[in-house]
Amino acid sequence: MVPVIIADFWYIGVIYRFLLWIIKVSICIYIFLLGLLPLVFRYSYQVQKKILFLNFVHWPLGIDLSKPETVGIKGARNFYLTTDENVKIGTWQILPQSLINESLPESEESYEALLRNATRPVFLYMHGNSGNRASSHRVELYQLFQRLNFHVICFDYRSYGDSDNVDLSEMGVINDSKFVLEWLIKIVNNSAPIFVWGHSLGTGVSSHVLAILASNDVNPAGLFLESPFNNLADEITEHPLAQIFKHLPWFHWVIVQPLYNNQLRFESDRHIGKIQCPIMILHAEDDNVVPFSLGEKLFNAANELHGYNIEQIQMTRIDSSYGLGHKYICRYKDLPRIIENFVTQSSKKAMPNKN
Ligand SMILES: *[C@@H]1O[C@H](CO)[C@@H](O)[C@H](O)[C@H]1NC(C)=O
Ligand SMILES: *[C@@H]1O[C@H](CO)[C@@H](O)[C@H](O)[C@H]1NC(C)=O
Ligand SMILES: *[C@@H]1O[C@H](CO)[C@@H](O)[C@H](O)[C@H]1NC(C)=O
Ligand SMILES: *[C@@H]1O[C@H](CO)[C@@H](O)[C@H](O)[C@H]1NC(C)=O
Numbered sequence: 001m002v003p004v005i006i007a008d009f010w011y012i013g014v015i016y017r018f019l020l021w022i023i024k025v026s027i028c029i030y031i032f033l034l035g036l037l038p039l040v041f042r043y044s045y046q047v048q049k050k051i052l053f054l055n056f057v058h059w060p061l062g063i064d065l066s067k068p069e070t071v072g073i074k075g076a077r078n079f080y081l082t083t084d085e086n087v088k089i090g091t092w093q094i095l096p097q098s099l100i101n102e103s104l105p106e107s108e109e110s111y112e113a114l115l116r117n118a119t120r121p122v123f124l125y126m127h128g129n130s131g132n133r134a135s136s137h138r139v140e141l142y143q144l145f146q147r148l149n150f151h152v153i154c155f156d157y158r159s160y161g162d163s164d165n166v167d168l169s170e171m172g173v174i175n176d177s178k179f180v181l182e183w184l185i186k187i188v189n190n191s192a193p194i195f196v197w198g199h200s201l202g203t204g205v206s207s208h209v210l211a212i213l214a215s216n217d218v219n220p221a222g223l224f225l226e227s228p229f230n231n232l233a234d235e236i237t238e239h240p241l242a243q244i245f246k247h248l249p250w251f252h253w254v255i256v257q258p259l260y261n262n263q264l265r266f267e268s269d270r271h272i273g274k275i276q277c278p279i280m281i282l283h284a285e286d287d288n289v290v291p292f293s294l295g296e297k298l299f300n301a302a303n304e305l306h307g308y309n310i311e312q313i314q315m316t317r318i319d320s321s322y323g324l325g326h327k328y329i330c331r332y333k334d335l336p337r338i339i340e341n342f343v344t345q346s347s348k349k350a351m352p353n354k355n
Contacts, residue, residue, distance in 0.1 A: 038245060038254040045262050049168055052232075052264055053201075054130035055159045063134045065162045068092050071134045073142060075100035077111045081155070083179040090162040091180070092133055094142050094152040096120045118151050118192035121221070121343050124184055125154040126177055126209075128200025128227075132161030138199075141330040148336060151192070155180055157205070170208070170264050178209045185218065185353050193221035193347040200290060200326065203228035204266030211271035221350035222278045222342060227326050229290045230269040230297040232259060238291050269298055273305030278312050278346045280338070282329050286320035314342070 041047055050056060060071070068076035075095040080088050093111055098120070105111050115122070123145050127138055133154045145152045156163040157173040166172070181196065188194055198206030203225040210223055229235035233256045237246050245251055259265070272279070279302060283295030299315045306312050318324055318332055329335065 034245065034248055038248070038250070042254045042258045045258075048259055048262060048264060052129065052259070053159070053168055055168060057130040059131045059135060063132075065090055065132065065134060065156075068094070068134075071136070071139050073139060073146075075104055075146070077105075077108060079108065081180060081183060083176055085175060085179075087158050087166055087176060088164040089155050089158070089176055089180060090133065091153065091155040092142075094146055094154070096149040096151055097146055098149050112187070115151060115187055116189065116191070118188055120149050120151060120192060121347065122151040122153065122184065122188055122192050122194045124181055124194060124196050124220070125152060126196065126198045126202035126206045127154070127156075127160075128202050132156050134161070137327040137330065140328075141197075141199075144330055144336065148339065150195075153180070153184055169262075170204075170266060173205050174208050174212070177205050178212060181209060181213065181220070182218070185220075186355060189355050190352040193343070193350050195222045195224065195343065195346070196220050197224040197226065198228070199226040200228075201266070204232070204268050207268035207271040207275065208266065210277070211274035214274050214276045218353050219275075219277045219351065222280065222346035223275060224339075224342070225268075225279060225281045225295075225298070226329055227283055227287055227290050227295065228268060228281060228298050229266070229294040230301060231267040232265050234294055234297065235266075235290060238294060240288055269301035272298065272302045278342070278349065279314070280342045281313075281315040282318065282332075282335075282338075283315070284318040284320065284322070284324045284326070284329055284332075286323060287326045289326035292317070311345070 041051070064070055066078045068078055073092070073094055077093050079091055079093070081091055082088050093115060095105070095111070095114060099114055105114060125138070125142065127133060127135070131138070133156050138154065142152045142154060157176050159165050159168040184194060196206050196210065206223060207225070210220070213219065236242055236255060236259065237251070242255070245255065281295055281299050283292050285292045295315070299313065302313045316338055318329060322332060324332055
């Protein structure tokens, strides 16, 4: 009898060994995910930069950046600026609707002349991470600016799009953007007000650039911050992908501290105190990349630093019922009115820049 019983229950041993195997595999996955992966992050500056900038994400694919018309933009030209650090920057200039109703300019020079003689506001767009200046949510916003009859300049920071692929860092993208803004200020020569628009990571870029320029008394007429965060430490902690890590006791040591030590900070909540032009923050409540609370923190920091000047610092809260999230505030039905009001108010106060 006994051998028969053993034969009947042979599978208990198999189940036991299987469970043991599952436990071992899970422990390995946990060690890898919560220990090894963060350690790789801590000790690899390259990995930190890749994850922060996502510049290797090329989207849309197969786009010829030298032809803005291939993504449906009319009245635009592609050109390249070379910065004082010898970095080639891929740039688009998009004309306001009223200048392309009848015919399109025929040469590079006539595009530039129209910018030099601009009478309508000029918008300089600083994009967020991943993709390039042709990404569709960006194009949608340029087209809104164009319909509102504004000039638009947009570009790719170093290592994005077809700009030069040179060492990427916070100061690198700041220097590129500062160069483009200074170039634009020179070209426009106070003939029209210039507005800077930053989205997502681009809000960190534009806040930092404007703070640096303000210390030289150079200021655009206004700054729009779409879906901004207050600083990189909070953004990386609140990002959905960080949620499985953020409660680890070593999170700060392994994720936040190394970024800061490598000068990847984007501390807009410090820089914003130095910015002199009016600022409009736009944030959707249902943003799941940069939580709404971080835009609010930036707004609060700006208010504290500027003494609660409601004319200088404004915020538009966009209800989650619109479902606009992180990228589609450009579709908000009230956006044209908000932009036009802000542009009118700010243009009146804008001081000319030395040239
Ligand atoms: C040209 O474009 C402007 C701005 O969108 C528009 O208001 C105007 O009616 C257009 N004019 C013509 C002649 O189509
Ligand atoms: C720009 O303005 C200058 C000087 O007022 C003028 O000579 C030139 O023709 C204008 N260019 C265009 C394209 O309107
Ligand atoms: C950015 O510009 C500053 C000031 O001109 C310079 O010292 C620094 O080396 C530049 N940094 C990078 C990464 O290009
Ligand atoms: C800029 O505008 C001023 C005033 O209109 C003019 O005197 C100056 O020559 C212009 N500068 C350039 C570089 O066109």
